[in-house]
Amino acid sequence: MRSLLPFVLLALGVLVAAEPTLSPYTLHERRSAVPEGWAWHDKHDADAVVPLRFALTQNNIADIEKHLMDISHPDSPNYGQHWTAGKVLQTFAPNDDTVAAVRMWLLENGVDGERIRVTPTKGWVEAKVTVAEAERLLQTEYHVYNHEASGTKTLLIVVLITGTPPACDSYHLPAHIQPHVDFVTPTVHFDAVIAPRDTSDDGSARTIGQPNHGVYPKTTGTVGTLFQELEHCDQQITPVCLRALYGLVYSPLAASKNSYGIVEYTPQAYVQSDLEMFAQNFSSDLAGASPQVVSIDGGEVQTTYKGFGYNGESNLDLQYGMSLVTAKQPVTLYQTGDMIEGASFNNFLDAIDGSYCSFEGGDDPTQDAAYPDPNAGGYTGKEDCGTVKPANVISTSYGYNEADLTPAYTARQCAEYAKLGLMGVTVLYSSGDYGVAGNGGLCLNADGSQSSSGTRFNPTFPGSCPYVTSVGATQVNPNSTVLEPEGACEQVIYSGGGFSNHFALPAYQKAAVDSYFANHNPPYSGAVYNNSRTSRGLPDLSANGANYVVAIDGAFSLVFGTSASSPVVGAILTLVNDARLAVGKKPIGFVNPTIYSDAFGGAFNDITSGGNQGCGTAGFTAVPGWDPVTGLGTPNFPQLVAKWLLLP
Incomplete structure (x- = not known):
């Protein structure tokens, strides 16, 4: 998806960037504002364990629009020649070099192999690490935010601004790893669906299907x-x-x-x-x-x-x-x-x-x-x-x-x-x-x-x-x-x-x-x-x-x-x-x-x-x-x- 991100406009201060610097680490993803309804709560416990997930870049994503136009534009000789699910998977699967690079970087930084999992389709790598390890790997700090209406908490990383609540979320990756990773979670992504609910609440799931949430009649x-x-x-x-x-x-x-x-x-x-x-x-x-x-x-x-x-x-x-x-x-x-x-x-x-x-x-x-x-x-x-x-x-x-x-x-x-x-x-x-x-x-x-x-x-x-x-x-x-x-x-x-x-x-x-x-x-x-x-x-x-x-x-x-x-x-x-x-x-x-x-x-x-x-x-x-x-x-x-x- 890193190759798809030129298709993503960098606007409103909501930024995904990968500009090379002299530092071995560069900014990978940043969020400029806390979404409506969330408030900073506290610094997160450094010893807590989190599943750090690395979304791996895919092959040929830069060409996905070209492929789609080839079968969807009425002037194309291939109009209507839709792909099978197997062809889609084969075309966009990540390569072995990407998986190996991320896994080796984690091993070199003290995450033993038993804590690293690679999915069978090689789409992502997950590492069970402590918050302290994650902060070191991503050169950032983890904090906890509350969702004010529901009491739900979420774990996010922030750049700490002295004397004020955090206002800018970001994390970094080494320059040699950055081309292999689209994004990392949990990091800057606030809840789009708030779950699970507290069993003491009104009994409804707070999701995209919740009454009066998102687009609704x-x-x-x-x-x-x-x-x-x-x-x-x-x-x-x-x-x-x-x-x-x-x-x-x-x-x-x-x-x-x-x-x-x-x-x-x-x-x-x-x-x-x-x-x-x-x-x-x-x-x-x-x-x-x-x-x-x-x-x-x-x-x-x-x-x-x-x-x-x-x-x-x-x-x-x-x-x-x-x-x-x-x-x-x-x-x-x-x-x-x-x-x-x-x-x-x-x-x-x-x-x-x-x-x-x-x-x-x-x-x-x-x-x-x-x-x-x-x-x-x-x-x-x-x-x-x-x-x-x-x-x-x-x-x-x-x-x-x-x-x-x-x-x-x-x-x-x-x-x-x-x-x-x-x-x-x-x-x-x-x-x-x-x-x-x-x-x-x-x-x-x-x-x-x-x-x-x-x-x-x-x-x-x-x-x-x-x-x-x-x-x-x-x-x-x-x-x-x-x-x-x-x-x-x-x-x-x-x-x-x-x-x-x-x-x-x-x-x-x-x-x-x-x-x-x-x-x-x-x-x-x-x-x-x-x-x-x-x-x-x-x-x-x-x-x-x-x-x-x-x-x-x-x-x-x-x-x-x-x-x-x-x-x-x-x-x-x-x-x-x-x-x-x-x-x-x-x-x-x-x-x-x-x-x-x-x-x-x-x-x-x-x-x-x-x-x-x-x-x-x-x-x-x-x-x-x-x-x-x-x-x-x-x-x-x-x-x-x-x-x-x-x-x-």
């Missing part, structure tokens, strides 16, 4: 009167509205060959009786239907906790995802994480790609759930690793702020989305609901920290990864109909969008972003957002995200968010796959190079009104062509099918 409450007519789509969105908006008139022909997966994170869970209630009112063909549940790391469709915070997301995703693909197309529900520890995106990725369990160092124990879960009531089985077949299209309505994670962590995960693309999987993520602000309305401060009073735009992740398709939100404007153009969503939520602070502008997006800046240059300086014109823009496309009628705990509620947009786009692309599979062609896989190409001009409904305010600004504005509010626009299903059927 919003509601204005229950609906008194249900509308079934198209003329009311500005007030209530139902499946008939979406079919009219996007020309979605299609009955699956090759469902047995096709697959659509929706990911949920425990304790979020759908309610079968709500699905039945929705079907009776809006999708009669779904009567008696249910998703095909695949449990990952003890994931369960829990019924202990109910309410919008626990059932709103999953009910929304499945009621609309299943309705739009019809009962003919089975939908897989990837229920991820147990009730105690929960899960992160990496835990899900482990399950669908066995090579990822150790790829680039494997999971980060400071961020990702570890299984078996030692806590009472936790999942006692082995961590799922390569046990689940990925669907052709996978939609996820969850997300972090990019600034929640270090560039090394996001780069490693982003490379996995590229690997899934190589294997023919379409990966969709919601772009966020706070406009140019991050989740929770947090913006960036000058030092890279996040707060509600920050003034710098704060993009979301994984939507900022150039190897996923980021989905924003639109609306049927008030007093308008489905026959009129939609606008950017400005009801309850604002479509997440902007420019990454971690990832460079991918080649497939360059023409669109260049055109945007040439014709609609935003009125903000570099102090407000990454205006370098060389960074990844998001979202890629959009779909309606306002006024969804969703059955939740026995009543219908109005729901808003890019949480709705992503499964809708996922359903549409699943039906495009069906049309291709029906004539003997392959799934569409990674779609971004295709949808940005000249060949797909006119395949999206351009959105030219509305904006995505945030961080004390009006944000960006939807304009002709691609924009950082609604991307390329909303899907025109007949055009998409016609154009994709022309490709090999």
Whole structure:
């Protein structure tokens, strides 16, 4: 991944560096600010033992974008020639010299061989060392931080600033070791998921699936009167509205060959009786239907906790995802994480790609759930690793702020989305609901920290990864109909969008972003957002995200968010796959190079009104062509099918 890091922009003082100096040690990774909610506690006990994990650099990662473009760009002679999982593993496996160099360095520094473990796939090296040994190996100091809301503690390393709480996290590696290591844990990486929970708390896992965490839907409450007519789509969105908006008139022909997966994170869970209630009112063909549940790391469709915070997301995703693909197309529900520890995106990725369990160092124990879960009531089985077949299209309505994670962590995960693309999987993520602000309305401060009073735009992740398709939100404007153009969503939520602070502008997006800046240059300086014109823009496309009628705990509620947009786009692309599979062609896989190409001009409904305010600004504005509010626009299903059927 060190070779992938030139693709990571050094911005906001959040830095991964490897500049040679006269010293045998050089700075390897640094974090400029403590994330919101964490506070310095104390110097760590020097005699405590920690599992020091070294993420090893992989072969050929610098070429991963080239490989992906070769099979994903419509002009390539290899379009659609997806790789096998075996070829992916073989191409990117680390070499023996890297493993030997790190292991020898540890031995030379007094770590005996019995305490050093190399994984079978040579993805990472783990050494059981004391804090004092780790400080000497990395030339740093370890401190303990508290998570103020939960009481959870995490071990981090800091540069001690005399007389004040630590404010700058960093560690160093010898110059001859640095090229072999992408990052080390535990070090500068704060918890993205906070686990395990204290058994005395409210009983819910504090993870990406925790209510009101990250990207999540919003509601204005229950609906008194249900509308079934198209003329009311500005007030209530139902499946008939979406079919009219996007020309979605299609009955699956090759469902047995096709697959659509929706990911949920425990304790979020759908309610079968709500699905039945929705079907009776809006999708009669779904009567008696249910998703095909695949449990990952003890994931369960829990019924202990109910309410919008626990059932709103999953009910929304499945009621609309299943309705739009019809009962003919089975939908897989990837229920991820147990009730105690929960899960992160990496835990899900482990399950669908066995090579990822150790790829680039494997999971980060400071961020990702570890299984078996030692806590009472936790999942006692082995961590799922390569046990689940990925669907052709996978939609996820969850997300972090990019600034929640270090560039090394996001780069490693982003490379996995590229690997899934190589294997023919379409990966969709919601772009966020706070406009140019991050989740929770947090913006960036000058030092890279996040707060509600920050003034710098704060993009979301994984939507900022150039190897996923980021989905924003639109609306049927008030007093308008489905026959009129939609606008950017400005009801309850604002479509997440902007420019990454971690990832460079991918080649497939360059023409669109260049055109945007040439014709609609935003009125903000570099102090407000990454205006370098060389960074990844998001979202890629959009779909309606306002006024969804969703059955939740026995009543219908109005729901808003890019949480709705992503499964809708996922359903549409699943039906495009069906049309291709029906004539003997392959799934569409990674779609971004295709949808940005000249060949797909006119395949999206351009959105030219509305904006995505945030961080004390009006944000960006939807304009002709691609924009950082609604991307390329909303899907025109007949055009998409016609154009994709022309490709090999």
